[in-house]
Amino acid sequence: MRNTRLIARLDIKGPNLIKGIHLEGLRVIGQPNEYAKRYYEQGADELIYIDCVASLYGRNSLGDMVQNATKDVFIPMTVGGGIRSIDDATHILRCGADKVAINTAAVANPSLITDIAHRFGSQCMVLSIEAKRVGPERWEAYTDNGREDTGLDVIEWVRRGVALGAGEVLLTSVDQEGTRKGFDVALVRAVTAEVSVPVIASGGMGTLEHMVDVVETGAADAVAMADILHYGRASIGEIRAAARNADLNVRKYGND
Amino acid sequence: MIEVAVIDYGVGNLLSVGRALEHCGAKVIVTTDAQRILSADRVVLPGVGAFAEGMAALEVNGLDTVVRQVAARGIPLLGICLGMQLLFDHSFEFGTTQGLGLIPGRVVSIPSMTSTGQSQKIPHIGWNQLVVPSHSDSWQDGLLVNISPGDAVYFVHSFMAEPASADLRLADCHYGGISISAAVALDNVMGCQFHPEKSGEVGLRVLKNFMRR
Numbered sequence: 001m002r003n004t005r006l007i008a009r010l011d012i013k014g015p016n017l018i019k020g021i022h023l024e025g026l027r028v029i030g031q032p033n034e035y036a037k038r039y040y041e042q043g044a045d046e047l048i049y050i051d052c053v054a055s056l057y058g059r060n061s062l063g064d065m066v067q068n069a070t071k072d073v074f075i076p077m078t079v080g081g082g083i084r085s086i087d088d089a090t091h092i093l094r095c096g097a098d099k100v101a102i103n104t105a106a107v108a109n110p111s112l113i114t115d116i117a118h119r120f121g122s123q124c125m126v127l128s129i130e131a132k133r134v135g136p137e138r139w140e141a142y143t144d145n146g147r148e149d150t151g152l153d154v155i156e157w158v159r160r161g162v163a164l165g166a167g168e169v170l171l172t173s174v175d176q177e178g179t180r181k182g183f184d185v186a187l188v189r190a191v192t193a194e195v196s197v198p199v200i201a202s203g204g205m206g207t208l209e210h211m212v213d214v215v216e217t218g219a220a221d222a223v224a225m226a227d228i229l230h231y232g233r234a235s236i237g238e239i240r241a242a243a244r245n246a247d248l249n250v251r252k253y254g255n256d
Numbered sequence: 257m258i259e260v261a262v263i264d265y266g267v268g269n270l271l272s273v274g275r276a277l278e279h280c281g282a283k284v285i286v287t288t289d290a291q292r293i294l295s296a297d298r299v300v301l302p303g304v305g306a307f308a309e310g311m312a313a314l315e316v317n318g319l320d321t322v323v324r325q326v327a328a329r330g331i332p333l334l335g336i337c338l339g340m341q342l343l344f345d346h347s348f349e350f351g352t353t354q355g356l357g358l359i360p361g362r363v364v365s366i367p368s369m370t371s372t373g374q375s376q377k378i379p380h381i382g383w384n385q386l387v388v389p390s391h392s393d394s395w396q397d398g399l400l401v402n403i404s405p406g407d408a409v410y411f412v413h414s415f416m417a418e419p420a421s422a423d424l425r426l427a428d429c430h431y432g433g434i435s436i437s438a439a440v441a442l443d444n445v446m447g448c449q450f451h452p453e454k455s456g457e458v459g460l461r462v463l464k465n466f467m468r469r
Binding site for chain 2: 002003005040067075076096122123168198199224253254
């Protein structure tokens with residue numbers, strides 16, 4: 001079994017790290033790169049930066065922030081929010097990002113997925129999906145922080161996105177996000193059963209058991225965490241130890 | 257202060273490589289200039305992407321010759337990811353392409369079947385553990401001194417180097433039961449398939465070792 005990746009997710013609005021519930025009602029947490037450095041030093045496997053308001057303004061403003069983070073953070077970084085073109089992707093990769101996460105622009109123009117995969121490799125192209133439950137075992141894809149319904153069925157969309165070249169999926173449950181009530185495990189299970197690329201489960205981690213559940217039952221390849229880290233309810237080290245106690249494979253870190 | 261020239265031939269995440277070297281105390285110059293490369297204390301050949309394009313990009317600026325001069329003059333040279341693969345004789349990625357020929361061996365695709373016949377994901381992406389290759393010395397000195405077998409580093413690649421002899425292999429990693437060459441060395445010419453600049457503290461230690469050498 002491969003290592004389960006433990007990923008710290010940083011949602012950004014302007015200069016601030018923020019946290020919402022159901023991706024809304026955003027509350028300011030602090031200075032993003034202070035948290036990025038802390039999570040790096042705690043042994044996070046990767047970081048994800050998402051510009052929450054970028055799609056609204058039609059641009060990603062995280063270039064400078066990511067560029068600064070590369071002074072202190074020496075793990076892979078995925079950056080998303082408002083990336084609409086090859087040029088946008090090129091810019092953010094030059095700023096030190098390793099992968100781009102794309103939601104709105106991929107829905108509007110699915111060929112962008114292929115273009116980015118061809119240009120930078122599919123490992124660089126993360127398809128970001130905001131999923132809302134619309135019935136038993138049925139979810140629809142949303143954009144703009146869960147505000148705009150695309151009408152796309154999540155399972156069909158993820159299958160298509162991977163066929164177009166997406167090398168990884170960032171799967172956020174709008175229903176669970178910020179609630180601390182656990183991941184939408186059925187959603188994650190349905191997506192991991194459908195595609196062979198790695199799937200990052202995001203939204204809802206309240207306890208360490210939630211992580212174990214989404215990996216064991218949902219078959220998530222990676223777990224994105226925000227609230228539980230930002231509010232200091234657990235450190236990456238504690239989460240890593242809990243994963244190991246539950247017999248999940250995680251990266252060997254430091255002396256542990 | 258140790259001056260490290262990072263060769264800028266249009267491929268790869270140069271910013272991250274430079275920042276990691278700076279963090280390790282280097283004065284970093286990102287350059288295509290032959291004189292500046294040849295006068296540096298250390299030279300890094302980074303790279304992401306396809307072998308043929310990488311080689312062509314080097315040749316356009318005559319940098320292939322410069323890199324060979326670096327090796328011939330005994331300046332410590334570190335190839336990273338594609339940069340490591342380019343050090344070898346040739347690659348079979350989309351046809352056969354000649355490499356720099358600084359380390360005997362070739363570059364082939366990672367088998368898409370595991371040793372037990374199951375299909376496996378290509379590219380090989382993510383954290384994987386470094387292991388001491390069979391018939392090899394432990395890491396008493398050189399690039400991996402103070403790295404422990406089992407330490408994890410970050411990989412992103414679809415092709416892998418096959419050194420012509422086992423003693424060129426400094427470290428391997430295991431993927432689907434297959435041994436992948438993770439670090440190689442021949443005198444002053446070194447390479448790592450993983451990204452030390454994205455491999456946390458372990459990766460930074462590798463870069464420090466390279467600078468100390």
